[in-house]
Amino acid sequence: MDTGRQQEAAAAGAQAREPLDIRDHGSVGDAYQTIGAPFVDDAKMSARHVNVYYGEKHAITDVSLDIGRNEVIAMIGPSGCGKSTFLRTLNRMNDIIPICRVEGQFYLDGEDIYSQDQDTVLLRARVGMVFQKPNPFPKSIYENVAYGPRIHGLAHNKAEMDEIVESSLRRAGLFEEVKDQLDKPGTGLSGGQQQRLCIARAIAVSPEVILMDEPCSALDPIATARIEELIDELKDNYTIAIVTHSMQQAARVSQRTAYFHLGKLIEVGDTKQIFTMPEHELTENYITGRFG
Amino acid sequence: MDNNMKLDEHTSQRYNAELEAVRNRVLTMGGLVEKQCRQALQALLKGDAELASEVDGADYEVNDLEIEISDRCTEILARRQPAAGDLRMIVAVIRMVSNLERIGDEAAKIGRKARKLADARDRQAYAGESVHLGEGVLQMLHGALDAFARLDVQAAVEIISRDLEIDREFKSLNRLLISHMMEQPQRVKNMLRVNSCARALERIGDHAVNLCEEVVYLVRGADVRHLSAEEIKRHHQ
Amino acid sequence: MNSTNEGASASHSSAAIKASLKKRYARERRFQWYGRMAVLTGFVFLLVLLVDIVGKGYPAFTQQYIRVTVDFSAEQLGVAPGASEEQLAAANYLGVIKNSLRAMFPEVDSRKEKRQLYRLVSVGAEYQLRDMLLADPQLLGQTREVWLQAHSEAGSYLKGQVSAASAEADRKVKDVQMAWLDQLRAQGRTESRFNTTFFTAGDSREPEMAGIKVALYGSFFTLLVTFLIAFPIGVSAAVYLEEFAPRNRLTDLIEININNLAAVPSIVFGLLGLAVFINFFELPRSAPLVGGIVLSLMTLPTIIITSRAAIQSVSPSIREAALGVGASKLQTVFHHVLPVAMPGILTGSIIGMAQALGESAPLLMIGMVAFIMDVPAGVTDPATVLPVQIYLWADSPERGFTEKTSAAIMVLMGFLIVMNALAIYLRKRFELK
Numbered sequence A: 001m002d003t004g005r006q007q008e009a010a011a012a013g014a015q016a017r018e019p020l021d022i023r024d025h026g027s028v029g030d031a032y033q034t035i036g037a038p039f040v041d042d043a044k045m046s047a048r049h050v051n052v053y054y055g056e057k058h059a060i061t062d063v064s065l066d067i068g069r070n071e072v073i074a075m076i077g078p079s080g081c082g083k084s085t086f087l088r089t090l091n092r093m094n095d096i097i098p099i100c101r102v103e104g105q106f107y108l109d110g111e112d113i114y115s116q117d118q119d120t121v122l123l124r125a126r127v128g129m130v131f132q133k134p135n136p137f138p139k140s141i142y143e144n145v146a147y148g149p150r151i152h153g154l155a156h157n158k159a160e161m162d163e164i165v166e167s168s169l170r171r172a173g174l175f176e177e178v179k180d181q182l183d184k185p186g187t188g189l190s191g192g193q194q195q196r197l198c199i200a201r202a203i204a205v206s207p208e209v210i211l212m213d214e215p216c217s218a219l220d221p222i223a224t225a226r227i228e229e230l231i232d233e234l235k236d237n238y239t240i241a242i243v244t245h246s247m248q249q250a251a252r253v254s255q256r257t258a259y260f261h262l263g264k265l266i267e268v269g270d271t272k273q274i275f276t277m278p279e280h281e282l283t284e285n286y287i288t289g290r291f292g
Numbered sequence B: 001m002d003n004n005m006k007l008d009e010h011t012s013q014r015y016n017a018e019l020e021a022v023r024n025r026v027l028t029m030g031g032l033v034e035k036q037c038r039q040a041l042q043a044l045l046k047g048d049a050e051l052a053s054e055v056d057g058a059d060y061e062v063n064d065l066e067i068e069i070s071d072r073c074t075e076i077l078a079r080r081q082p083a084a085g086d087l088r089m090i091v092a093v094i095r096m097v098s099n100l101e102r103i104g105d106e107a108a109k110i111g112r113k114a115r116k117l118a119d120a121r122d123r124q125a126y127a128g129e130s131v132h133l134g135e136g137v138l139q140m141l142h143g144a145l146d147a148f149a150r151l152d153v154q155a156a157v158e159i160i161s162r163d164l165e166i167d168r169e170f171k172s173l174n175r176l177l178i179s180h181m182m183e184q185p186q187r188v189k190n191m192l193r194v195n196s197c198a199r200a201l202e203r204i205g206d207h208a209v210n211l212c213e214e215v216v217y218l219v220r221g222a223d224v225r226h227l228s229a230e231e232i233k234r235h236h237q
Numbered sequence C: 001m002n003s004t005n006e007g008a009s010a011s012h013s014s015a016a017i018k019a020s021l022k023k024r025y026a027r028e029r030r031f032q033w034y035g036r037m038a039v040l041t042g043f044v045f046l047l048v049l050l051v052d053i054v055g056k057g058y059p060a061f062t063q064q065y066i067r068v069t070v071d072f073s074a075e076q077l078g079v080a081p082g083a084s085e086e087q088l089a090a091a092n093y094l095g096v097i098k099n100s101l102r103a104m105f106p107e108v109d110s111r112k113e114k115r116q117l118y119r120l121v122s123v124g125a126e127y128q129l130r131d132m133l134l135a136d137p138q139l140l141g142q143t144r145e146v147w148l149q150a151h152s153e154a155g156s157y158l159k160g161q162v163s164a165a166s167a168e169a170d171r172k173v174k175d176v177q178m179a180w181l182d183q184l185r186a187q188g189r190t191e192s193r194f195n196t197t198f199f200t201a202g203d204s205r206e207p208e209m210a211g212i213k214v215a216l217y218g219s220f221f222t223l224l225v226t227f228l229i230a231f232p233i234g235v236s237a238a239v240y241l242e243e244f245a246p247r248n249r250l251t252d253l254i255e256i257n258i259n260n261l262a263a264v265p266s267i268v269f270g271l272l273g274l275a276v277f278i279n280f281f282e283l284p285r286s287a288p289l290v291g292g293i294v295l296s297l298m299t300l301p302t303i304i305i306t307s308r309a310a311i312q313s314v315s316p317s318i319r320e321a322a323l324g325v326g327a328s329k330l331q332t333v334f335h336h337v338l339p340v341a342m343p344g345i346l347t348g349s350i351i352g353m354a355q356a357l358g359e360s361a362p363l364l365m366i367g368m369v370a371f372i373m374d375v376p377a378g379v380t381d382p383a384t385v386l387p388v389q390i391y392l393w394a395d396s397p398e399r400g401f402t403e404k405t406s407a408a409i410m411v412l413m414g415f416l417i418v419m420n421a422l423a424i425y426l427r428k429r430f431e432l433k
Helices: A002-013 A083-089 A120-126 A141-152 A158-171 A191-204 A221-234 A247-253 A271-276 A281-287 B013-046 B049-057 B059-080 B084-118 B123-150 B153-161 B163-183 B185-220 B229-236 C002-061 C085-089 C093-104 C111-118 C125-135 C152-158 C175-186 C213-244 C249-261 C266-280 C288-312 C316-324 C329-357 C361-365 C386-395 C399-432
Strands: A043-054 A057-068 A072-076 A100-108 A127-130 A209-213 A239-243 A256-261 A264-270 C062-071 C143-149 C190-194
Touching: A002 B013, A002 B123, A043 A083, A043 A239, A057 A083, A057 A239, A057 A256, A072 A083, A072 A247, A083 A209, A083 A239, A083 A256, A120 A127, A127 A191, A127 C316, A141 A158, A141 A191, A141 C329, A158 A191, A191 A209, A191 A221, A191 C316, A221 A239, A221 A247, A247 A271, A256 A271, A256 A281, A264 A271, A264 A281, A271 A281, A271 B084, A281 B084, B013 B049, B013 B059, B013 B084, B013 B123, B013 B185, B049 B059, B049 B084, B059 B084, B084 B123, B084 B185, B123 B153, B123 B163, B123 B185, B153 B163, B153 B185, B153 B229, B163 B185, B185 B229, C002 C062, C002 C399, C062 C093, C062 C152, C085 C125, C093 C111, C093 C125, C111 C175, C125 C143, C152 C175, C152 C399, C175 C190, C213 C249, C213 C288, C213 C329, C213 C386, C213 C399, C249 C288, C266 C288, C266 C361, C288 C329, C288 C361, C316 C329, C329 C399, C361 C386, C386 C399
Parallel strands: A057 A264, A072 A239, A072 A256, A127 A209, A209 A239
Antiparallel strands: A043 A057, A043 A100, A256 A264, C062 C143, C062 C190
């Protein structure tokens, strides 16, 4: 009796026996529809019909997505799915790549950030970025944090600068650890501390949005936990978009999750929804570890 | 089939095997429980004291399986951090095994009452009354396990709606037993035993409904516990 | 059954591996020996070269002096007592020296021997006496013991470079001179001192009076001009090409040309300098200015190529970090990329400068090969440079110049070592930051 049922169960489970290849699953088609809720009522940043090309390669296909105010949105997907590329379009970091071409509309508080009179320097002050590898400048800890405010002229005297540096380090949860060695090189810190220093550096210019490109991929679990804790605290004051390879991290830190697949935005939704009941098969396959 | 549940095809083959093993153990446990119930009902109807003792004794096997399956689920949670369908599968299984274990308990209870009733001279006169109820419940349990094996939401919803019928059946049996008791007060003790068997059967039906609700959750991701059968039908058929 | 088979094949393959191991290790050892031999050969050649140069060159750092009793009487000098400075400057010092020498060796009377006697002291001795008297006119009428510089041939005998064992015809120091010098040595009238003249004098026809000061100044001014032109232009070009220039055919062409330019023979740059700067722009010949311009043309490709490599090797994450906090492109380059690339740029530049320091061919073309005695005061004064001075001396027949050649090479090598050490120091210092 029960063996019969087990056979039935096996038949129910087996729909395709061949090992899955990510390329076999890209059958979304060019005119596809993002599943879930890509748009929110209170959007800090909005992207509409974004297409990105690297030379001949079509890296991102017709992505439309809102990033809500004071939310943490996680972008996940297999390598080469365009999530980092999309993140970089949000503060025009792709501008420095000569072969990269970006199409579509981007708005920050309703302001077109790709318009002719948008200054990229100002944009990057408003939309800060933290990178995959901790990349402090080869200068002192103080200088690392003070650099941004200095070039933007945010501090008028030494006392104001000290104030900015201290509060930024404090908000990045690093001040207590480094207060006695502010003149030591930032590159001498541990990996986790370096990444928090980079976050402090980004905070120092008082951005409205912080983009994080796999900020924990080079860190150990404890350092990762501290950064995640920090992200949680920062979301009260900033809007955060984070690209991550770790699905658990996306599940832990974000309120909304967007799943990218071969340059397409397949599904967006509440993180809980995505991780318990994703609607799209590709999303399900990715987050349950069926490929990638 | 309206689902997209797949337990295999993970990049990790071992993960596939682990999930598959959990599912197979649940089906084994279900088969065991089903057999227990069938035997308990038989023992009650035929007055087979030996069979009744056997049913009561088989309970430890079910208990062992419950512990084993829970353990496997805990391990998968700890080591694989399942998500989406896999996560729902594990969560559903954890709840299902506790339901199955209670079904086993109820079957054992019927077995114990059946042994007491086996010697009663006038057993034929009233034991037969629970046949209808018992067959209905057994069908529900069987159907629930089939629905789980096939991940068949339609069938599961169908079974959930049958619970009302079982409740009606139980109530009419109760009325029957009460009238028996009033007519023949010397039989009250045995009547009460039959009544508790009927109650146990009704409880098994409820647990079968719970199993079906887990199937709906597993496939659709929707928690339909504490909803009426009508509502479930509206949303999931 | 199955398992024993597997075990057998496993032990079989490990035996095969063991057999091949021996060969592999032998090959590795052999290769290491080839390497060691190559290094050793190179080292031996270097050692031979160094021993040869130092062996030849070190006597040039000492100079021989002969003590002579000089009578500064007005009569001897052929001036009136209380003569003016001009008269004193034109006095007959040579006669005084000749008289003094004759007084020491009164037995000499033949004309030929007298000439040989006079040749014991340097031609420059009369200027030495003149300078003494001009510095202190009170000496007029007095008699003093004076250390006079020995003639280079006499000096080489005193240094022991020439011995009486060789045939008299083959050497310039004659037997009589040797006898006189032995006599003087016995009287304690000879002395060996550190050769300051070598560093304080310009070129001269007389080996004992020749020095490298002009060449040192010339090299300094030339390198200064080279550095001031090549470094800013080279680094700017590298920064522009690496950070700002679009990637297209034109920049590719420029890049190829820069690489080819580094391989152009240096004499071609000399011809260019002659044709363009001297003939067309009419800049002064033999001047460090023109030499520096020519050498900077030669050094530019080296500086551009090494600077580009240094800029390229700056991690892109630094650039991203700077752009990420809103720095402009220029700020990113000057605040972050250049400081990190600076050690590499400096190393490349100093190595380029060291090449320029050792270069002689292009400078020959623009006339820096002239015989110059006066120390240049600026970049437009005629000068020569160390390698050219070495080339000039190596061409001179006098035996005294052989040791000067080697000594100048030692000085040149010393400068190259100092420059390379500076490069290493700068790199270490910048890297620490």
